[in-house]
Amino acid sequence: MQSDTVTRCAPSPTGYLHAGHAYAAGIAWLRARQAHGRFLLRIEDIDTTRCRPELTDAIFEDLAWLGLSWEQPVRRQSQHFAEYAAALDSLRQRDLLYPCFCTRKQIQAEINAAGQAPHGFEGAVYPGTCRHLSGAEREARMAGGEAYALRLDMAAACQQAGRWPLHWHDETAGAQSVTPDLLIQGFGDVVLARKEIPASYHLCVSHDDVLQGITLVTRGSDLFAATHLHRLLQALFGWPVPDYAHHPLLLDDSGERLAKRKNAPTLRDQRAAGVTPAALWQQVGLDPASFGG
Structure with missing residues (x-):
């Protein structure tokens, strides 16, 4: 059966x-x-x-x-880009997205000028340069054809996510608790779409897992921390939470993880x-x- x-x-x-x-x-x-x-x-x-x-x-x-x-x-x-665009539009209507016009070089320069930057799960945390631009300036720069990414306003998202902490379960590590501090310090205002990539991995995988009725997500331990962010997206959209099983990564003879780029x-x-x-x-x-x- x-x-x-x-x-x-x-x-x-x-x-x-x-x-x-x-x-x-x-x-x-x-x-x-x-x-x-x-x-x-x-x-x-x-x-x-x-x-x-x-x-x-x-x-x-x-x-x-x-x-x-x-x-x-x-x-x-x-x-299925139209489906991801609809999810992004839902977040935009709730004032949870903002355009970021910073290039990677500009972000690194601002981090260097500050002397140090908080280090999160995916590297240096974005300093929030474009978060406080006025609506008029955002519209003018977008209308002028300036390239931009769409970032999730993490603090605002945490305010809308519901009751805290959020929870998810990993078969090996057990029950996990997600707090606003963990998300803000660990991820900052993450990119959910770019000009060349209409939707991010984080949004698409969370969307598709619920759409396809996935009940058990098995994946490498390198994505363990990302599950905290995926849990936030699930809360924002009211999506069900699957179980997770993060397994060890295979290593080569030098102890490095197997990778396409290597x-x-x-x-x-x-x-x-x-x-x-x-x-x-x-x-x-x-x-x-x-x-x-």
Whole structure:
């Protein structure tokens, strides 16, 4: 009998998959199978400057080679920008977004001039340069064609989010509490959209997880802190809160995490070298028999 458990794998087609991606996909697939639930595949291709269709095809090929199967149709985020725009518009109508005209260079210069900047979960916290621009100045600069990003006014968002603290649960770390101080100090006014990327990862993943009925989010421990921010977005929109299982990241021989940008061996390269799916599952520490190998 099928259960209510729904998991997902959500790779970005910015490069070919490596063993770390296989490990993450395998965990999500196994959790759904063990619970007699559903496993979904989602293509997170919002960054149209880096994502390529041939890499999406390669994802399908690699995961099928590993013995994984998933429901159809596959959700591709690049086909749903209107949905993310509607979510952004909802926040804008509540005065929770503001345009930021700062370039990365300008932000760094302001941080340097201040001597130091609070260090959050994702690096230096934005100093709020554009937060207090008047409505007239914002409109004039936007009308003049100046490039801008949309930032979440974190303090205002926390005021509207409801009762505090917010909570979410991780299978390993247990119950987590989210407070306004944690969000303001840890993230600051995060970017939710840019000119070249119409919606951010944080907004899209939170939106799609509820839209697709995901009940268990399995993902790497590098995204543990981001879940605090995702919990805020869930509160702002009144979305249900899934359970989370953040797993360790696979490391290379030097102790560094496997990463596309560091040229980790790809699955297609290993396949071409004669590596079998069973050997790959053994390599990442999962039982090949669970995948039919």
